[in-house]
Amino acid sequence: MHAILTLCFAHIKKRKIQNVLLAIIIMLSTLLLATSVTILMNTNNIFEKTHHDSNGAHQILTMGKDIHNPNTVNNWWQEQQGVSASNLIPYRNLSGFTANGVETTNLYLFMMNTPKTPFVVDRLLFSEGENQDYPTEGTIWIPTSMATTSNISLGDTIEFNTGERAFSLSVSGIVVDLPYGGPFTGNARIWMNDSDYHKQFDTMIGSEEYMMGLRFDDYQQSANYWIEFEKFLKGPYLESKKTYESIAAFYLIINKIIGFIMIAFGVAMLFISLFIVGFSISDAILTNYKTIGVINSLGLTSQKISATYVLQFGLLSVFSIILGLIASTILSRMIIESSLSYLKAGKHLTIIQDFRITMLLAVIILVIVILTAFIYSNKARHVKPVQAIKYGMSEYANNKLNRHLNNSNRLSNLVHLPIQLQISIKNITKNMKSSILIIVLTAITSAILVFSAVIYNSFISNIKQNTPALGYDSSHVVVEVSNDATFSKQQFEQFLRSDDRIKNHAWLDQFTGVFPNGTNQPLNINVDTIEGSFEDVGYGTISGRNPVNKNEIAIGINVAKALHKNLGDTVEVYIEGKQHHLIVTGIYQSIANMSKTARITADVIKVYNATYSASEQSMINLVDETLSAQIVDDLNNKFKSSVKVDTQQTLLDAVYKEVIAVLIIPLSIIGILFIAVTFIIIFIVSRINVRKESGTYGIFKSIGMTPNTIRWSITFGILLLSSLGAMFGIFIGVKVIPVALQSIVLEYGLLELPLVINWPITIGLSFLSVVAACLGCWVSTKIIAKTSPRILLVD
Structure with a gap:
């Protein structure tokens, strides 16, 4: 046992930087996984606890x-x-x-x-x-x-x-x-x-x-x-009925998305750390092959040599996992306090840290790391002392290396490339596993950064462009009638018609519509009623069209799902107590009320109420949108006793900016973590590869090649690999992650996330992973400049 401990601590001490960086990666994967579990566990628990403590309603009825x-x-x-x-x-x-x-x-x-x-x-x-x-x-x-x-x-x-x-x-x-x-x-x-x-x-x-x-x-x-x-x-x-599901829904949506993303990338980081564990053990066995053979010949069994690596990475994992769990308590509290701040009764939310689940997660991660170390360390069991002392590797590996060198020589004879490019290509092709790892790692990092940029661009910077896909209008100015007694719709419309800055306008009211649903409870939902054109003010549909005639209706996707209705079907609906049978002309998605809404024209109401005239809200489009602020001021000044006027952009910003900020912060933290991990892993991989090729680089230095030329050549290869990974990352961030989130956003009324992509910013952010990779490589190869050619050749 003493020999095993001695060798274990010797391995840790010999590669201090590499082991510290590997411990950081395991810690970060633990941090992400533990944080995601805590967030998901507490999101429902905190809401349920608040609902219980308040003796919360399951349904709210409004009448009048x-x-x-x-x-x-x-x-x-x-x-x-x-x-x-x-x-x-x-x-x-x-x-x-x-x-x-x-x-x-x-x-x-x-x-x-x-x-x-x-x-x-x-x-x-x-x-x-x-x-x-x-x-x-x-x-x-x-x-x-x-x-x-x-x-x-x-x-x-x-x-x-x-x-x-x-x-x-x-x-x-x-x-x-x-x-x-x-x-x-x-x-x-x-x-x-x-x-x-x-x-x-x-x-x-x-x-x-x-x-x-x-x-x-x-x-x-x-x-x-x-x-x-x-x-x-x-x-x-x-009349109106608000259900428990709709009450709970939007308290939970942000943390569901955050938890999903953290679990996905936490698992990805864990797999990357396992790859590095295996890579490090394989490299250590290969580097110390002759030493292992000598120790084996002196009587230390292969099982005990293998145990030194298992113990080494087991100890590193225990230390890293403990730090990761401690850090996760801080990060999870930050995210939960931010995303569930509306449920805070007192200075702090009561966040549950379930010790049993935490320990189970810690044990699972530790077992996976130890199992990986055990599998890769088994290579030490196959070390044959005679071959190790003679070749410094197995005879099979020596023959394979000679064949590879012969093939490389033939290739270099056929293709006369600059020496710097040859070094880059050789570094890529000779270390295929690490090359694949670099592509995967930069792809994941880029995907996180790209998705964060796309979410910010879609729901903050360009929310106005996205409103039809979110179920809102895209008008320029919104007018809310605040006092029916002092408001004259006739005078207001006369003003609009006389102003050549106004392109068109429409009036919107909301009614409660009741849709009988067979043996299930009826759907009591909001029905948007327009006097004008849904199309003119920008309401969109995902299939069909908005209603135009008095026998037509458009319904949200969750209404269509609940009623099992499609385009051309007839629905029965009660509005103001009056029964209507309407043809479904369109289906749309809307985050407002989780797509449990419908749209009709004012002509539907006029079937039973001929004098009806919509007068709750007016949506105005302008010939020139840049005049929106001017129109708002003019309308507020002229009709200040009866209306309140704002730009649509102002209203949207007020609703979305704070909520999306809660989502962007965790995504940014994950992105920063992965940038750091990219740097760390490329540093480790490059340092291992440099050590393996130390003799070759010593020869290059001895014949006059400058250290910086060698370093630039190696870094150029990393640049090629990481750039390829960044391109994959752009695809994953724009296409794959939104599709993976579809099961969550569908519950909230969105068939798909409407994304607005700013390509220059998206591409620029994705290449931060490339910068991190190249920087990690450049720093790790500094050893080439510091070490003399003679020592490199001896190594």
């Missing part, structure tokens, strides 16, 4: 369209055993607010008349502020999502505008509000004091609406309750 009697509905649910139903909570709708001098118009507000807490369902969890029974007069509670995106803190004053007058309230609490407080949300519940609520809204034109939450003891039985409920109603429930 004079279709159902809210009290009748609430009373029925209150009487059901196995269901917790909240009381009716009255609210009024507002659009936008002003905080810290900045006006926000893309958030639709439910101004809630706060009942005394704790609520039966959907209890508010305080992230900041004092937990009171209800907001004190003059103050409000706001959700964490609104506070984060608009940089609102406790004590800040928020101004709201009813269209008739403005009023201000200060923030006394920031709360986790699960149903309307997640990423990508376009709504927020503002919890008001009863006195403030009545003071501001009792005289406001329009009707009060109501909201209630349902929590089932067994959510799987909810369908049975709904069957009985619709028997009670003598028909389907025809």
Whole structure:
């Protein structure tokens, strides 16, 4: 045992830099895998814990369209055993607010008349502020999502505008509000004091609406309750219903993508580290072949010699895995705190570090490394002392080397290449395994960098270009009617028609549509209703076309999937309590509401309501888009008492920038890690290859070739290999990774990720892996310049 330990530590000490770098690679692969497992495990757990702690609703019902009697509905649910139903909570709708001098118009507000807490369902969890029974007069509670995106803190004053007058309230609490407080949300519940609520809204034109939450003891039985409920109603429930699935979806999407990517690249890094382990052992056996033969002849068995390598890499792995697990706790907390910040009730999220899973992962990685070391170290068992002492290798390997040299000589006679190029080609062809590794490694690194660049370019830099593929319009200016009482649609349209900067416009309303679904629960979804043309304002479809006539409808892909409908099929839908049978003319994808939406023209509503005229939102296209800011100012000044106007770009930036930043940060970290790993591995591989060819390079130096010429020749070969890898990486980052993510994004309403590629930036970033590879090679070959030709020849 003493001999094994002595040889083991001698190997570690002899190649300190190589062993340290290999330990770093194993540590990084452990870091990525452990972090991804922690993220995926905690994402669901944290959401479920928050949902449990808040006694969260499984379904939210909203009423107020004079279709159902809210009290009748609430009373029925209150009487059901196995269901917790909240009381009716009255609210009024507002659009936008002003905080810290900045006006926000893309958030639709439910101004809630706060009942005394704790609520039966959907209890508010305080992230900041004092937990009171209800907001004190003059103050409000706001959700964490609104506070984060608009940089609102406790004590800040928020101004709201009813269209008739403005009023201000200060923030006394920031709360986790699960149903309307997640990423990508376009709504927020503002919890008001009863006195403030009545003071501001009792005289406001329009009707009060109501909201209630349902929590089932067994959510799987909810369908049975709904069957009985619709028997009670003598028909389907025809108003808005928000389900648990839609509440949970967007809290989880970012971390699902991050976890998927981290697992994929963590596994890739682990395989690369295993390759390096095998490569290092093979090189060590080959380099020390004669020494192994001598030791073997002195009585140390091949099994014990093999054990020295297994022990060496086992010790390195234990040290690396421990460091990787420690680092993963820090990285996973950073990512989870960032991506699930909306669920933070207090200073920190309660992140679960499951010791059993962590240890299982550590053991799996350690066993895989030791098994790899054992398999490759078995080559030491085949060392024959006589051949080792005579040839410094096996007789078979010696004959193979001679044949290779003869072939190389014949090749060099046929092709008269510059000596530098011959060195490059020889270095590539003689070390095929390391050449393949360099291609694979740079391909993976480039793929990560390219995918990060494509995501940033598609969802931040060029989000406006991508809106049709995400289910939004691509108009230039969006107008939100904030006060029906003071708004004159006739005057507004007259202004638009008289302005030669306006190219076209359309009006959009939203209704709740109910689609009967056989024995399953009906789909209660938003139906976008347009007065104008969907095509003019840029709404896209993935098949078919948008509706034009009063008997047509376009549906989201998840609606089509749920109803088993395709182009040309007829769907039954209830809108405002009226039944329609419409022909499906188009199917589209939309991340908003997970593609559980539909589109119709205003003519459908006019079938039962001849005087209907859409007046919630207007989308305007300009002759010259650069005039958007000017049009926004003009419309806000002229109709400031009744509308709020913004550019579409402003609204999109507000929704996507923060959420995508959560995704870009982990991708950037992984990219930086792989750049570092590329440098480390190329350094190790090049150092091993230089050592194997030390005699040849000594001859080159002795006949007058400068060290830098030799180094440039070797580096040029690495440049060729890494450039090839970078090209593969571009393909993987643009085509393969998005396809691999399809199973995740499909759940959220996207059949495919709409990508906008900036080729100069994409290509430029991909070649960072090439720079790292060439730099690693150049640094590792510095030994050629430092070492004298005589020592190289002796080595």
